[in-house]
Amino acid sequence: MSPVHYVALAVILFVIGGVGVLVRRNAIVIFMCIELMLNACNLAFVAFASLHGNLDGQVIAFFVMVVAAAEVVVGLAILMSIYRARRSASVDDANLLKY
């Protein structure tokens, strides 16, 4: 398989994740869509690593995974504290800073 196929698949998955972030209103689902976008980026990184025949892309993908794990931990903790205050996980209800 040529790497361009993998990159095309990564693009499609990234766009789907972006649509999910824009359309969904549940904050947890939005987080999942962000994870999908990060995964798509990882796929592109690995595809380019195999295109160039070295391991740098795989190392970057590894770092992306670590950052994604940290992001999920903090994000879900924020979600939980918002849920405690507002009793809702919907992004529409977190509107205290709205004009």
Next chain:
Amino acid sequence: MSGVLAAGTNADVIARETLFWILAVISVAAALAMILVRRAVHCAIMLAVVMLCLATMYAMQGAPFLAFVQIIVYTGAVLMLFLFVLMLIGISSGDSIVETIKGQRLAAGLAAIGFLVLLALGIGHAAIGPAARPTAANGPTNLTGLSTLIFTTYVFPFEVTGALLITAALGAMVLAYRERTTPRPTQRELAARRLSSGQLAPDPSPGVYALHDAADRPALLPDGSTSDLSVSPVLSQRAVTEGPGFVPPEETVEITAEGGGREIAPSGRADS
């Protein structure tokens, strides 16, 4: 796995192409389902499917270490964390169908199409060549090659990553910590509260009927009415009982007598 797939014979190429197309279709379908299904738990399951497909693709592309990290860290840890938080704060948190901002979905779709065209044009112009021949770094020495890179060229980002993880762990602890604002009631105060509440005994347990026995069924009182006290309020709050065949606690007696709900046999417990 990659060692087998990277052998380079014709049959291997065909097998790899077939596997790619199968996985591509599955992962795109699962990703689409993820943004379309309403319940958050189903989204998580769809995301797991996408992640497992991607892990297989990593293995096909000569990244066995990343494939296993993807399965262990993403599907194993991150997704379980998602499910854990879902259980904590919102099994019921399906999305509302109403659009809060008018035309938002249409605008999102247009923006997505535009973005897709933009990316497709960029990649189409990029002239991506064929993959380099798989080397030993894509097979048996993948792990040593990665560790050499991480601990030589990328050692500073690696250490920054450690700092980031510690900060994230601390941040999660601080955010999830709830300070007690009132002193913990002593056993004497708890006993006094129970005495003054007028109900000394614990709440009745859920109904145990001849044919049906579930936590969402109210207990039957001696006079034939049902007791709402016996059904945990968490069930209705989380809408766990909204599935097909759910019978609201008030109507349980009448409907089970007619054989509705989730009863197995129509004869119910009408006279019990």
